[in-house]
Amino acid sequence: MLVDCGEGSLGALCRRFGSGVEGRLLGLTRVWISHVHADHHAGLCSVLLARAHALAREHGRVSATALKAGCQRAQVPAPAFPVLAVVADEPVRGIVLDTIASLEASGVRVWACCVAPSTPLPWPPLHSFFVRHCHRALGLRAELGPATSVVFSGDTVPCRAVVEQATGCTMLIHEATFSDAMAEDASRKRHSTVGGALGVARQARPGVTVLTHFSQRYSHMTSAAKIADSADSSAPGSGPVLLALDGMQLPVDAPQCIALASQVRRVYRVVCARSHE
Ligand SMILES: [Zn+2]
Numbered sequence: 001m002l003v004d005c006g007e008g009s010l011g012a013l014c015r016r017f018g019s020g021v022e023g024r025l026l027g028l029t030r031v032w033i034s035h036v037h038a039d040h041h042a043g044l045c046s047v048l049l050a051r052a053h054a055l056a057r058e059h060g061r062v063s064a065t066a067l068k069a070g071c072q073r074a075q076v077p078a079p080a081f082p083v084l085a086v087v088a089d090e091p092v093r094g095i096v097l098d099t100i101a102s103l104e105a106s107g108v109r110v111w112a113c114c115v116a117p118s119t120p121l122p123w124p125p126l127h128s129f130f131v132r133h134c135h136r137a138l139g140l141r142a143e144l145g146p147a148t149s150v151v152f153s154g155d156t157v158p159c160r161a162v163v164e165q166a167t168g169c170t171m172l173i174h175e176a177t178f179s180d181a182m183a184e185d186a187s188r189k190r191h192s193t194v195g196g197a198l199g200v201a202r203q204a205r206p207g208v209t210v211l212t213h214f215s216q217r218y219s220h221m222t223s224a225a226k227i228a229d230s231a232d233s234s235a236p237g238s239g240p241v242l243l244a245l246d247g248m249q250l251p252v253d254a255p256q257c258i259a260l261a262s263q264v265r266r267v268y269r270v271v272c273a274r275s276h277e
Pocket residue numbers: 035037133134155
């Protein structure tokens with residue numbers, strides 16, 4: 001499952017999984033999209049296209065194997081691939097439907113549909129809830145096991161809905177677009193600062209909090225320094241906190257994440273130090 005699919009998602013998947021990316025695309029059955037801003041869905045077309053090509057190649061492989069086994073061409077089974085459900089609310093739904101329709105109109109069979117967030121789907125159970133960002137922006141709670149749940153804030157200012165959903169969850173992934181020094185920008189653009197996100201964590205007490213969605217408007221190095229400083233000064237009382245890195249892979253297990261937290265913080269510190277050399 002992909003949670004949001006911004007521009008560059010396919011490239012990130014390729015970097016992460018290398019030659020295994022095709023298998024991952026074949027196994028992808030759900031994409032959940034939080035809201036209408038392009039950095040959360042602009043990569044959907046590329047992912048659908050790459051998955052369609054992977055499915056076509058898979059069909060070719062299945063057909064070739066059947067023919068080699070002595071089947072007549074007419075006996076080779078027609079492909080029946082799992083349909084990918086893109087979970088999206090209005091107004092993203094219209095964009096998703098247009099994307100699927102334009103790919104299909106150009107002759108690409110994408111094996112995908114768009115469903116409302118309230119649609120019951122196979123595992124894992126998802127619960128979408130409204131947050132405070134733009135029109136109908138959503139956060140997500142995913143139940144991964146009897147005592148394992150992940151809550152994703154989407155883009156939002158710190159809000160009660162995230163606190164309620166994240167209370168007692170295993171992992172809270174919260175946006176922290178701005179450093180604490182940019183609280184005015186955060187409020188105007190309806191995003192969170194690092195301190196605001198950690199305030200949510202202090203109230204919800206998740207097993208671990210992962211901060212992400214750091215602003216790209218500022219130099220990466222400066223941003224890293226400010227984020228690390230903000231996290232250090234705002235952290236007391238908010239429980240274990242990790243700062244997300246591109247391509248980071250985490251177990252949904254608070255003790256294992258806690259063991260990684262200091263290493264991740266060290267990476268940010270190294271980035272900061274190098275920026276001052
Ligand atoms: Zn947004």
